[in-house]
Amino acid sequence: MIELVDVVKLDGRREPFVREKVTVSALKSGAPPKEARAIGEAIEQVAYDGIPSGEIRRRVLEQLRDRNPEWEENWLMYDRAVKKRGVEAVAGVPAL
Numbered sequence: 001m002i003e004l005v006d007v008v009k010l011d012g013r014r015e016p017f018v019r020e021k022v023t024v025s026a027l028k029s030g031a032p033p034k035e036a037r038a039i040g041e042a043i044e045q046v047a048y049d050g051i052p053s054g055e056i057r058r059r060v061l062e063q064l065r066d067r068n069p070e071w072e073e074n075w076l077m078y079d080r081a082v083k084k085r086g087v088e089a090v091a092g093v094p095a096l
Helices: 019-028 033-046 053-067 069-081
Strands: 006-008 014-016
Touching: 006 053, 019 033, 019 053, 019 069, 033 053, 053 069
Parallel strands: none
Antiparallel strands: 006 014
16 A cells, blocks of 8 residues: 655645655756666655655755765755755755
8 A cells, every 4th residue: 555645845735745856856966867766765765744845855965965965066056046045944944
């Protein structure tokens, strides 16, 4: 039986956890497909119903850093440039 897992967004909305979103984010950070899939699977393994989106972000960043610090920096640059997230978002403080 597959257990459905919802992610709680910053604004309180809930949406289903989608492993592919994590995988695509890892790919965009520079991870090769095999590594990106492994990151998506690792996050799926620890996801639980009601997991905050910030916890997913933190866990993905840990996975990227552990595998290649450059991938983590790529993600952070994207967050700063495109999503306008600062260091606070990475430290676990929700971005506004």
